[in-house]
Structures are given as C-alpha cells and as structure tokens.
Amino acid sequence: MHIAVCLCQVPDTASVIDFFEGALDLSRVNGVMNPFDEYALEEAVRIKERFEGSQVTLFCIAPSSAKEMLRKALAMGGDRALLFSTTEPADTFQTAGMLSRAITDYYGEVLPDLVFCGKHSTDFQSAQVPLMLAELLGMESVSAIIKLEASRAGIHVEREIEGGIESLELHYPALFSVEKGLNVPRKTTIKAVMEARKKPIDLLPVTLSESSCVTITSIKPFVREKKCRVVQDPKELVLLLTHAEALF
Amino acid sequence: MNTFLVFLEQREGVVKKSSIDTWNRAQELAALHPGAAVSALLVGPASTRQLDGCPGGNGVIYHANEEAFRLYNPEHYTRLVVETMKRVAATTLFFADTALSRDLAPRLSVRLKASLLTGCAVDDAWGENGGGCCQRPVYSGAAIASFAPCRPLKIYTCTPRASRISSPITSGARASVVVLEPSSSTSEELFPLVRRMAMHEGVRDVAEARIIVAGGRGMGRAGFGLLEALARLLGGAVGASRPVVDEGWRPHAEQIGQTGKTVAPALYLACAISGAPQHLAAIGSAGIVVAINCDPHAPIFDVADYALVGDVHLLLPKLIEEFREFLKKR
Numbered sequence: 081m082h083i084a085v086c087l088c089q090v091p092d093t094a095s096v097i098d099f100f101e102g103a104l105d106l107s108r109v110n111g112v113m114n115p116f117d118e119y120a121l122e123e124a125v126r127i128k129e130r131f132e133g134s135q136v137t138l139f140c141i142a143p144s145s146a147k148e149m150l151r152k153a154l155a156m157g158g159d160r161a162l163l164f165s166t167t168e169p170a171d172t173f174q175t176a177g178m179l180s181r182a183i184t185d186y187y188g189e190v191l192p193d194l195v196f197c198g199k200h201s202t203d204f205q206s207a208q209v210p211l212m213l214a215e216l217l218g219m220e221s222v223s224a225i226i227k228l229e230a231s232r233a234g235i236h237v238e239r240e241i242e243g244g245i246e247s248l249e250l251h252y253p254a255l256f257s258v259e260k261g262l263n264v265p266r267k268t269t270i271k272a273v274m275e276a277r278k279k280p281i282d283l284l285p286v287t288l289s290e291s292s293c294v295t296i297t298s299i300k301p302f303v304r305e306k307k308c309r310v311v312q313d314p315k316e317l318v319l320l321l322t323h324a325e326a327l328f
Numbered sequence: 329m330n331t332f333l334v335f336l337e338q339r340e341g342v343v344k345k346s347s348i349d350t351w352n353r354a355q356e357l358a359a360l361h362p363g364a365a366v367s368a369l370l371v372g373p374a375s376t377r378q379l380d381g382c383p384g385g386n387g388v389i390y391h392a393n394e395e396a397f398r399l400y401n402p403e404h405y406t407r408l409v410v411e412t413m414k415r416v417a418a419t420t421l422f423f424a425d426t427a428l429s430r431d432l433a434p435r436l437s438v439r440l441k442a443s444l445l446t447g448c449a450v451d452d453a454w455g456e457n458g459g460g461c462c463q464r465p466v467y468s469g470a471a472i473a474s475f476a477p478c479r480p481l482k483i484y485t486c487t488p489r490a491s492r493i494s495s496p497i498t499s500g501a502r503a504s505v506v507v508l509e510p511s512s513s514t515s516e517e518l519f520p521l522v523r524r525m526a527m528h529e530g531v532r533d534v535a536e537a538r539i540i541v542a543g544g545r546g547m548g549r550a551g552f553g554l555l556e557a558l559a560r561l562l563g564g565a566v567g568a569s570r571p572v573v574d575e576g577w578r579p580h581a582e583q584i585g586q587t588g589k590t591v592a593p594a595l596y597l598a599c600a601i602s603g604a605p606q607h608l609a610a611i612g613s614a615g616i617v618v619a620i621n622c623d624p625h626a627p628i629f630d631v632a633d634y635a636l637v638g639d640v641h642l643l644l645p646k647l648i649e650e651f652r653e654f655l656k657k658r
C-alpha cells in the first residue's frame with residue numbers, strides 16, 4: 081500500500097508565546113511535530129507493518145528547519161520525507177492546495193491508497209486542511225477518527241460525535257484525519273534513530289496557485305481580566321453561585 | 329445584500345440546542361444589518377414542533393425530512409447544502425461548531441469556493457471592517473486572532489456563547505417551515521457511509537453541557553464518584569484533564585484541553601486540576617470558573633472567578649450537601 085502522511089510543525093507546548101512591540105514573536109519558540117500528526121503517523125506505520133510492501137511517505141510544508149522533526153518521523157517508521165520549503169502558504173486553503181499538488185506530483189496518475197493527517201494543528205486548531213485536501217484530491221474521507229480497521233476490500237472507521245459514536249464504511253483511496261485515542265504512538269529506539277539517518281529527506285519545490293480565502297487581520301496577546309475571589313467554605317460558594325451569579 | 333443560511337443539525341430527530349443558538353445569533357446579526365435575511369436548512373427527519381416558538385425571528389426553515397438524511401452522510405449532505413445555498417442565494421452559511429460541521433464545512437468550502445472560518449465567536453463585531461470578521465483564541469489561548477474572509481461566500485462554525493444559552497428571540501415573528509421535495513440523488517449509495525450511530529446512554533456531552541464538573545489527577549480514580557454525584561445533582565457533565573484520561577479513569581470523550589474538547593459552559597468547576605496551559609486553552613470561553621485545589625499557587629486560580637483552597641475529598645462532599653440543601657429549599 082502507498083500511504084501518505086501530512087505532517088506539520090507547531091510550537092512546543094512548553095514554549096512561551098511572546099509579543100514584541102505588539103507583534104507576535106515566535107523567535108524563542110521550539111518547533112515540534114503536531115501531537116495529532118503523531119497519531120496519524122503511528123496509524124500509517126501500523127498499517128504498513130500489516131500489509132507487506134507498503135511505503136509510508138511524509139509530506140511537510142514548513143521551513144527547512146523542520147528537517148529535525150522529519151528525522152524523528154522517519155525514526156517512527158516513515159520511509160521517506162518530502163519537505164516543501166519554497167513558499168509559505170497564507171491560509172488553510174493554500175496549504176491544502178499545495179499538499180494536493182505535492183501528492184499528485186509525487187504519486188503521478190494513481191492516488192496513494194491512504195492519506196493520514198492530524199485532526200488539527202494545536203497552534204491554530206482550524207481543522208480545515210485534511211478534508212479540504214481530500215476534496216481537492218477527490219478522495220473519500222472522514223475526519224477525527226478514533227478507530228480504524230483496514231482490510232484489502234475496504235475500511236471501517238469510528239468517530240466521536242457529541243454524546244455518541246458514528247461507524248463509517250468507505251473505500252480506497254481514502255483520507256483520514258486522526259483524533260487522540262486512535263493509538264498510542266511508539267517511542268523511538270536508538271536503532272530506529274540510527275536507521276532514520278539513512279532515509280532520504282528531499283527538499284522539493286511546490287507551486288502556490290490558489291489565492292487565499294481567509295486573512296488574519298491581527299494577532300493580539302490574550303489578556304485575562306479575571307479577578308479571583310477566595311471563598312471560605314462550600315456554603316459561601318453555593319451562596320455566591322446561586323445568588324450573586326444567579327446560576328441556578 | 330446578505331442572505332444567511334443556518335444549518336440546523338438533528339441527532340435522533342432532535343434539533344441540537346447549539347443549532348438553535350446559532351439561528352438566534354444569525355437573527356440578531358440580521359437585525360443589525362438592514363437588508364439581511366435569514367433562512368435555515370434542517371437536515372433529516374425531526375419534529376419541527378420542537379422549533380415552535382423557539383427560534384423566533386423571520387425567515388423560512390427548509391426541512392429536508394427524508395429518511396436518507398437521518399444519519400449523517402457527507403456527500404448527500406454536501407450536495408443538499410450546495411443546492412440550498414443556490415436556491416436561497418445565500419452569501420453566508422452558519423453552522424454550530426460540532427463534530428458534524430467540522431467534517432462537513434471543509435468539504436463545502438472547497439465545493440463552494442467559500443471562505444471557511446471554524447470555531448469562531450461570531451459577535452456583534454461581525455459586521456465591522458467590511459464584514460464577516462471573527463475572532464478566536466490561538467496558540468493554546470495565549471493569543472487572540474482576528475480572521476477576515478476574502479471570498480464572496482463565507483462559512484462559519486460558531487462556538488457557543490457562555491452567557492446566553494439559546495435565549496429565544498421574542499420578537500413575536502415566526503419562522504415558517506417549508507418541507508423540501510425529496511431529492512433524486514439520495515437513493516444513490518454514497519461513501520463514506522455511516523452504518524451506525526450509537527449514543528451513550530444517559531451521558532451528557534461535555535461540549536454541550538451548561539455546567540461542567542471537571543476533575544484532574546488530584547481526584548484519584550475513586551474521587552470521580554463525587555464529581556458524578558455533583559454533576560447529576562446540577563444537571564451537568566463530568567469533564568477530565570488529560571492525565572485522568574491517559575490513566576484510563578475516564579473516557580477520552582470527556583477530555584478537556586488542547587488535545588481534547590474546547591468548552592464554553594456557563595459554570596466550569598475545576599477540581600484538583602492544576603491549570604496547565606494546554607488545559608486552560610480550552611476553557612477560555614467558560615462563564616464562571618470555580619477552582620478547588622489544595623495548592624494556593626495553582627495556576628488554575630489565575631483564571632478562576634472563585635477559589636476554594638483545600639482538599640477536594642473533604643470539600644466536595646460538603647459542597648454536594650450545600651447544593652442539595654439549596655435545591656431542596658428552592
């Protein structure tokens with residue numbers, strides 16, 4: 081099976097998001113693999129291990145510094161990584177467009193059997209790129225899956241909805257965005273890290289041909305205005321919630 | 329002129345509260361923008377009696393009540409929405425921000441060549457700066473970004489408002505319901521196909537709850553019994569921090585945070601939760617936040633309105649007792 085995984089980089093959650101003279105300053109931020117993409121990659125590698133002769137190819141649109149992150153992804157079981165650093169997309173639609181061209185350029189006429197993405201990136205949480213990409217590629221797709229059973233004939237997946245679960249059935253080629261809970265990503269071993277050094281990371285160009293759909297007009301620091309009142313005991317708390325706040 | 333189309337989502341024949349809230353908000357926006365009209369599309373068999381008097385305001389609710397729409401089908405739903413957008417010449421499509429809209433909206437945005445803004449608080453500033461802007465937290469809640477659509481067609485998935493929950497519009501006006509002709513394409517079997525939908529019995533979803541009683545690692549596995557009791561008493565839902573889910577004490581569906589759900593309840597009660605940035609990222613739109621923690625320096629207190637410092641295992645039984653007393657007297 082040919083499996084593509086789309087990876088992106090996000091600020092490490094321990095990093096401080098700074099503002100300098102009112103503008104967002106990400107210079108002190110450490111980039112890591114988007115946590116949801118780890119689940120996506122893990123699922124791809126598990127399928128590769130089940131279906132002999134499978135190939136997992138990583139697609140990443142990011143600055144060239146993302147190489148380090150891709151090394152880790154290769155150590156987790158990717159076979160080859162493609163990094164597209166020439167143009168920076170301005171919104172989700174441009175990202176999806178660039179990924180769709182990167183994928184069709186690489187695989188040619190025949191689409192990969194499976195494409196995996198994270199549910200969303202933890203920095204912007206838009207959750208738009210995966211299914212936009214599926215739509216552009218003309219693939220069947222499901223978002224935010226928590227369970228996947230793949231056979232040669234087709235695929236069964238489950239996704240969480242408010243208060244329940246939906247079970248879906250679909251065919252190859254298919255694209256999935258992946259929710260936490262689908263699997264537990266493996267830890268990389270020293271041996272895997274060594275082997276990953278020999279795997280290729282290709283720096284490739286990709287064209288930007290669509291205009292953006294959404295612009296970010298401002299990013300401002302979020303100032304919490306809350307003032308915390310310390311209450312003495314549960315009795316006082318209930319009184320405040322029921323009377324002052326009139327919640328009940 | 330602006331024509332709004334509001335997608336009304338049903339599950340098991342019941343229109344979602346969050347959808348009705350979105351309809352009400354669209355009505356409010358229309359009132360602020362002279363010439364704007366609001367229509368709605370209700371997809372799937374559902375009792376419209378539930379809507380009687382609830383969504384007020386003007387406009388037509390188009391009801392696609394075919395059996396084929398009972399369960400979500402991405403392709404059938406996409407086609408229906410595209411058709412209806414054309415039919416009412418809609419410029420703006422509003423969804424409530426749900427698992428369904430997060431799946432459907434990106435497909436539609438490509439099909440309709442529309443700007444897509446997900447997870448947004450659509451507020452009164454919507455019409456400013458040429459229109460259609462909205463805001464939402466980014467970078468784990470460290471920043472607020474404003475997004476502006478550039479395409480003539482716009483799609484929004486709207487997050488709930490903590491303060492006003494489905495307050496019906498009482499303008500006296502009534503929306504009318506038009507049942508749509510069955511569409512010819514719904515007999516086609518289109519994939520992905522939802523084979524089954526299984527709802528958890530008697531469990532309220534955290535993403536929709538007005539009151540959330542959330543617990544962290546400090547609760548211990550057994551401590552969640554207290555939170556369940558309190559949630560039941562208040563008609564709320566139980567939520568959890570990530571370690572609690574990773575330990576297997578609670579299901580993933582209850583996780584709140586950057587890798588869980590984003591919530592906006594009227595009351596958020598955080599019990600033995602430290603208040604890590606990844607957790608706080610998801611409760612920024614909560615109304616009143618109450619934190620109970622034995623550590624007076626826990627970061628959760630920075631975002632709380634009320635603090636109770638002490639051991640949850642001692643304080644929660646008392647709190648439950650006090651609420652029970654209050655509710656009995658009321």
Ligand SMILES: Cc1cc2nc3c(=O)[nH]c(=O)nc-3n(C[C@H](O)[C@H](O)[C@H](O)COP(=O)(O)OP(=O)(O)OC[C@H]3O[C@@H](n4cnc5c(N)ncnc54)[C@H](O)[C@@H]3O)c2cc1C
Binds near residue numbers: 543621622
């Ligand atoms: C990529 C990434 C994503 C993440 N996503 C999420 C997410 O979605 N959601 C999430 O919640 N976390 C997430 N985290 C984890 C997050 O960083 C914190 O580790 C987590 O939120 C801590 O959970 P906690 O508050 O329950 O536990 P702790 O930090 O261990 O806090 C326990 C708290 O309980 C208090 N306590 C202990 N015993 C008692 C008692 N008897 N009475 C009163 N108080 C007591 C302590 O004082 C402490 O404040 C993520 C982390 C990473 C790296």
